Amino acid sequence: MITFEEALKISQDQAVVFGVETISFEEAAGRVLAININSDMDMPPFDKSAMDGYACRRQDLALNLEVIEVIRAGIPPLKSIIPGTCAQIMTGAIIPEGADTVIKVEECEIIGVGADRQGAIRFTGEKTAPNICYRGEDIKTGDLVLEAGVLLDTRHIPVLATVGKVFIDVFKFPSVGVLSTGTELVEPGETPGPSQIRNTNAYQMIAQLAKTGIDCDYYGIATDDEDITRNMISESLKNNDILILSGGISMGEFDFVPAVLQSLGINVAFKQVAVQPGKPTLFGTGNGKFVFGLPGNPVSSYFILELLVKPFIYKCMNHDWTPPVLRLRAARQMTRKKSDRLSWMPVRIDREGLVHEVEYHGSAHIFSLSTADGIVPVPIGKTIIEEGEFVDVRPI
Ligand code: AMP
Ligand code: MG
DSSP: OEEHHHHHHHHHHHOOOOOEEEEEGGGOTTOBBOSOEEOSSOBSSSOEESSSEEEEOGGGTTSEEEEEEEEOTTSOOOSOOOTTEEEEEOTTOBOOTTOOEEEEGGGEEEOOBTTTTBSEEEEOSSOOOOOEEOTTSSBOTTOEEEOTTOBOOGGGHHHHHHTTOOEEEEEOOOOEEEEEEOTTEEOTTSOOOTTOEEOOHHHHHHHHHHHHTOOOEEEEEEOSOHHHHHHHHHHHHHHOSEEEEESOOSSSTTOOHHHHHHHTTOEEEESOEEEESOOSOEEEEETTEEEEEEOSSHHHHHHHIIIIIHHHHHHTTTOOOOOOOEEEEBSSOEEOSOOSSEEEEEEEEOTTSOEEEOOOOSTTOHHHHTTOSEEEEEOTTOOEEOTTOEEEEEEO
């Protein structure tokens, strides 16, 4: 049996890129950028006030200052600041010639001249920062702001907006088909008869991929009949680049999937991986198509989609996906009996940042997933994680 790392490498090495398309920057979250983006302007584009207050000369802070102008955001100043003067200024407005400091309105007293005491101010604070955002201090014209290959998300939308990049080239999403196998399955809206259960895998897979931005085609449930399974798989292979199916690949007499795939020209690269949960995991390719056969048990298929399928899909978008991990301490000792496979344990993180095992009866126990914050790998050969030991929690 191959290791999980080998399975990951074998599948990743087969990934192909499905081309580039142009989209609106508003739809960028979840896409992988195919071009470098450079700034078309300095940011800020001018020396800009960071405060509502008065723009003046630092050396005049001790003086009473005559207010010579009101400068609004969006309207350029008309006058220069000369000794003994200042300009009332709004946040985001251009700093006038001659000024090097903005004093906050909260630290000014209107002392004024004349009956209405308007027209002059005095600084009442002890010291002040310049309160100026200087031209080009964030980014200069021509600077690289986003590099090809980056996985875009909501944080990148304002960057694209500020440099005026309203259309961008991104790598295409592969088209993905989803199929469940098993005569025992009924759809979630139905009431299972004796010996039946509801189909969970298709919906969790569709939801997991929807989170990446991919809208799957769902083909339904293939009962454990060789011809039906062949027809449904072949339908998806016609329409999609990648087929993800669940169940039907273990050792049971009615586990037709590997044979059916082979008969459809898909070469099965592996159908067992030394990972727990997730041993019956299949990957095959042929005719420019890719097939992942995930285990029937829902926790296994959930994990394997995260661990094997998502990295493959990102690779098909020219992106090496390395989800962040949280290195945190185990709250208590965790043990397992066998250590012949890499194992992934569902865990919860408490408010102190300590890691707890969640109640987990095995790979059919979907309820344990709903209380987990992440999964922790336990390598081959390791049976004990000590209390206080650091573990790498991968959020799921
Ligand atoms: P299989 O890999 O087809 O032998 O299935 C292994 C276990 O997972 C069996 O108990 C199946 O009933 C269950 N199972 C298979 N497919 C699904 C599914 N789509 N939703 C929920 N459970 C499933
Ligand atoms: Mg089955």
